[in-house]
Amino acid sequence: MTCIKCKKEFEFKSSIEYKCPECKGLLWFKPKLDSIKEKFPLKKIVNNIWDYKFAFPPISSGFHITRGEGGTPCLASKKFGRKLGIEYLYFKDESQNPTNSFKDRCAALLISHARSWDFKKVICASNGNQGASVAAYTSTEGIGCLNIIPEKIDVGKKAQMIAYNSDLKLVGDTVDDAIDFILKQKELTEYYQCTPELNPLTLEAEKTIAYEMISQIGKIDLVIIPMGSGQLLVSLWKGFNELKDANVISTIPKLVGVQSQVSSPIVNGFLEFKGYNPTNNETHNSLALGILVKKPIYKELAIRCIKESKGTVIAVPENLILSSIDELIRNEGIFAEPASALTFGAIRLLLQKNIFEDHEKIVCLITASGLKAPYVLEAISSQTKTTGKGSIIITKLKILSQISLSSIKGITGTRIKETMESISLAAIYQHLKELETRELISRIKEGKKVLYFITDSGKKVLDALDVLITLL
Numbered sequence: 040m041t042c043i044k045c046k047k048e049f050e051f052k053s054s055i056e057y058k059c060p061e062c063k064g065l066l067w068f069k070p071k072l073d074s075i076k077e078k079f080p081l082k083k084i085v086n087n088i089w090d091y092k093f094a095f096p097p098i099s100s101g102f103h104i105t106r107g108e109g110g111t112p113c114l115a116s117k118k119f120g121r122k123l124g125i126e127y128l129y130f131k132d133e134s135q136n137p138t139n140s141f142k143d144r145c146a147a148l149l150i151s152h153a154r155s156w157d158f159k160k161v162i163c164a165s166n167g168n169q170g171a172s173v174a175a176y177t178s179t180e181g182i183g184c185l186n187i188i189p190e191k192i193d194v195g196k197k198a199q200m201i202a203y204n205s206d207l208k209l210v211g212d213t214v215d216d217a218i219d220f221i222l223k224q225k226e227l228t229e230y231y232q233c234t235p236e237l238n239p240l241t242l243e244a245e246k247t248i249a250y251e252m253i254s255q256i257g258k259i260d261l262v263i264i265p266m267g268s269g270q271l272l273v274s275l276w277k278g279f280n281e282l283k284d285a286n287v288i289s290t291i292p293k294l295v296g297v298q299s300q301v302s303s304p305i306v307n308g309f310l311e312f313k314g315y316n317p318t319n320n321e322t323h324n325s326l327a328l329g330i331l332v333k334k335p336i337y338k339e340l341a342i343r344c345i346k347e348s349k350g351t352v353i354a355v356p357e358n359l360i361l362s363s364i365d366e367l368i369r370n371e372g373i374f375a376e377p378a379s380a381l382t383f384g385a386i387r388l389l390l391q392k393n394i395f396e397d398h399e400k401i402v403c404l405i406t407a408s409g410l411k412a413p414y415v416l417e418a419i420s421s422q423t424k425t426t427g428k429g430s431i432i433i434t435k436l437k438i439l440s441q442i443s444l445s446s447i448k449g450i451t452g453t454r455i456k457e458t459m460e461s462i463s464l465a466a467i468y469q470h471l472k473e474l475e476t477r478e479l480i481s482r483i484k485e486g487k488k489v490l491y492f493i494t495d496s497g498k499k500v501l502d503a504l505d506v507l508i509t510l511l
């Protein structure tokens with residue numbers, strides 16, 4: 040293990056240290072580049088993360104635990120890319136892991152490490168996915184599991200922890216409080232540490248997503264990644280960088296980090312660094328609970344990785360979550376959790392900001408399944424249940440969302456129609472008329488085109504509607 044700050048090297052041991060004992064810099068595992076060079080590229084079908092053991096810290100093969108994690112598809116876009124005129128768009132679908140999130144990769148590696156050192160108990164502070172995975176992977180190994188979770192957590196993830204027989208302790212509001220709680224405990228020596236931010240093996244497990252994408256689709260130009268602690272983005276950077284150092288790829292993809300507009304500490308940090316004004320409406324009231332982190336441990340490092348990759352950041356409006364989940368299902372057949380809906384929602388925004396270059400190969404990372412978030416389930420069930428007012432409100436919400444997305448340039452009725460398949464152009468104009476009467480939108484005539492813009496009261500209604508819709 041190498042300290043990323045003072046570069047001092049330490050032996051890989053049983054007690055997982057995540058910070059350098061001397062300078063408190065983050066610790067980092069350095070794999071042997073020769074073995075990466077020799078064993079990569081892999082065959083395109085990956086059995087599980089142990090196919091990448093040549094790039095992991097040494098763990099005795101008798102302890103390699105797997106539930107078939109990894110090897111998830113990297114799917115070429117079926118419809119959405121073509122609609123937007125993006126030539127090469129892919130979705131890396133991590134919802135297809137055993138407990139429906141990318142965190143199964145981490146659980147496989149961490150629990151194997153815990154087993155190899157004969158730990159009988161593990162502890163994990165997380166905002167859900169990691170906790171659910173760790174609970175699943177300990178359940179068959181005869182290892183006890185204690186999950187420290189915050190109040191704000193997707194019920195589906197909590198239910199997974201309980202179903203897999205984990206003990207739960209509720210601490211604080213967000214995952215920051217849960218991590219603080221663990222850091223303050225003095226006597227945890229009998230527990231193996233599974234908190235992602237406090238175990239550097241998490242980076243090793245998550246970097247396999249980068250390895251896999253390269254073996255699946257070859258050279259990649261840009262990857263869109265949701266950011267909570269920033270660790271996933273750093274892991275991907277590490278993976279791509281190792282492949283570059285081993286001469287497997289010649290350049291690393293531009294990394295684009297995505298957060299919600301109401302909780303975007305890393306986005307703001309990056310903007311400040313670039314000399315722009317950060318967004319200042321951080322209420323942390325995001326529905327993307329999987330990436331709701333107030334003080335991300337990997338913030339500085341994530342900013343450095345984005346910068347080095349020549350990537351960028353984007354904060355996506357909270358009110359796009361539902362419509363993005365819906366659009367992703369309709370176009371690609373992928374059911375994503377709110378955090379990943381943000382990465383999907385970011386595609387259109389990035390396109391409007393001219394971030395993509397011609398012929399670029401772009402991958403949007405889908406981290407986990409929408410089945411874990413009750414908010415999503417309620418909203419979707421309400422769509423079929425209510426044929427009357429409910430669906431009318433949802434259609435208006437979608438139209439308002441589309442107009443709000445193109446707030447500066449404005450949008451025509453025909454453009455809105457392109458994003459909404461199930462509704463006629465005439466119906467769209469009827470909705471536009473009604474929205475205009477209520478002064479939620481305004482219009483400007485530009486030659487033959489009529490462009491629609493959202494008003495301030497339109498923005499307020501949009502935010503409120505997105506929350507209210509779950510009550511229909």
Ligand SMILES: [Zn+2]
Nearest residue numbers: 042045059062
């Ligand atoms: Zn150090």
